[in-house]
Amino acid sequence: MIKKENKRYQESYVEETLDNGLHVVLWQKPDYAKSLFMMATPLGALDMKQKDENGKEYDFPAGIAHFLEHKMFEMEDGDVMDLFSNMGANVNAFTSYTETVYYFSTTADVIQPLHLLLDFVQDLSITKESVEKEKGIIIQELNMYKQMSDQRLLMETFSSLYKHHPLRYDIGGDAESVTSITLEQLKQCYDINYHPGKMILVGVSAQNPEVLLKEIKKNQQAKTFPAGKKVIRMMQEEPYEPARKDFEFQMDVSMPKLSIAYKMRGVEDIYERIKKEWAIRMVLDATFSSLNPDFQKWLDEGIINDFVGSDVDLGKDYGMMMFYSETNKKEAFLAIVKDIVQKIKQEGISESLLEQLKKRYYGQSLRSLNCFDDIAITMVRNYFDQSDFFASMDVLYDITLQDVKDACQMIDVDNFCVIDLLPENK
Structure with missing residues (x-):
């Protein structure tokens, strides 16, 4: 565990990369009752085309990162949000163009929800039936955003600026791309982007970092993961001129x-x-x-x-x-x-x-x-x-x-x- 201190800002945090590659950062705030933990992968809406270390290319429909975010909240033990709520914690998630983030906050004990955060993010439990059901929910969400004039103005601006860059798409994709997403694509996307070696867990809490790190290690040591693949985001060359003047x-x-x-x-x-x-x-x-x-x-x-x-x-x-x-x-x-x-x-x-x-x-x-x-x-x-x-x-x-x-x-x-x-x- 390495401690990093900064005199100018009078702040410090500790960090450690675990044996399975998960990077952990713990920031202690002794005078606060609140705790927040955030787990993230660098999979975002820009990751429509990826290539691994062996040269294999992966093509995904627009919106697949956002689709995965939705499906992660399904567990065999029940609804993830209900489980966090029963522990006195609030859980949520978001997908941006560059990352997918899952987080919870609480003023109660953090150990149980911390284990639950690690468990549900590191286990994809989906079926073909649940994937098909989710498509309608996401398309309905996208249509709702289309009715928001400010959001629509921004998206049409991106679509006018970019001809090939994924920024031209909504983070959630569109009705056509969402409809085309398959169970196999979701599993493949999850396998190459949700490996612990690609992810980071950040905790900001009054709790002792050593105690928290011990719990995190205990959780991770009880799990096995296949070897991770290094993947990079691939981009098509973008012309300098706007797509639509x-x-x-x-x-x-x-x-x-x-x-x-x-x-x-x-x-x-x-x-x-x-x-x-x-x-x-x-x-x-x-x-x-x-x-x-x-x-x-x-x-x-x-x-x-x-x-x-x-x-x-x-x-x-x-x-x-x-x-x-x-x-x-x-x-x-x-x-x-x-x-x-x-x-x-x-x-x-x-x-x-x-x-x-x-x-x-x-x-x-x-x-x-x-x-x-x-x-x-x-x-x-x-x-x-x-x-x-x-x-x-x-x-x-x-x-x-x-x-x-x-x-x-x-x-x-x-x-x-x-x-x-x-x-x-x-």
Whole structure:
């Protein structure tokens, strides 16, 4: 068991990789009654095509990671949620583009639910009949999301940006891909992605880490696992131009919604990626929020309203920056965005504003160390990205004005798409 301490943040945690490959991180918070444990695999919605160490390729339908997440909650002993509830714990899960995560929280004793978390995630108990039944449930869930205008606007933005990249699909896939998923595909996907050697277990609790680790080892030593396969995510080469330059669709909304998104290249190095994403995020805050003196004028003129914002997302093999709002003044909104993007590339922001924004976000980062969910999911993602938790936080603290200027040069003003959500029959 290795202990890692950080003087700047006055925090520490212990970690150990077990004999079966499961990586365990235990973060002690002595003054808290709550405990949270999170178990994760790097299987996400991007993993539609994988290749193992022997060169064998695996093709999976869109949404299979999310489908597996649903099926994991079935056990021969009963419904997993009921079992956790009887122990005084709340359990849940989610699938993102890059990972699948199972977690529980409790203010009661953690030993029983901790064993249950390990047991249900490490055992797939499904039948052909249960798989077929689940398809209708998931398709119904996807249709529900399609009726949410904000969610639909985001998904149509991704579909307009990417031609081949899996980001063009909803995390849950679509009706066609979900219908095509078979029992055999689910078992194969589980076998190569849920091996302990690929997974991480993070605990944030007041409990003694040595006691917890002893229980975890006891649980794992009672189980046998076949040899794990190293698999990598495969991606088809993505053109730099957006898949759709303009796209328009209708829904039952009272006012049009609009997004304009810029396609960017990914950043391979994780620390450089974190730095560039922070830098662009701060520039967006400086130019497209109330920090910009013109923002109130845009509100007064009805070009934007309360539903307005911007975002940036950089991955290893993709990048995007988007602006969105409800507006009846499309051309005025687009003109504002294009002017902002040009200024960002040419001018960046002032050093005083950069320092102000760094302090704001740095303060938020420090406060997140009191949030068990933030600690756990950040630790999970750092582990899968092969980065250090505290070093990732330091990136924000050390960003310079030159870093901001360099990040802004990534933006290509010519490669963008515009998505219009219009009221029905208007």
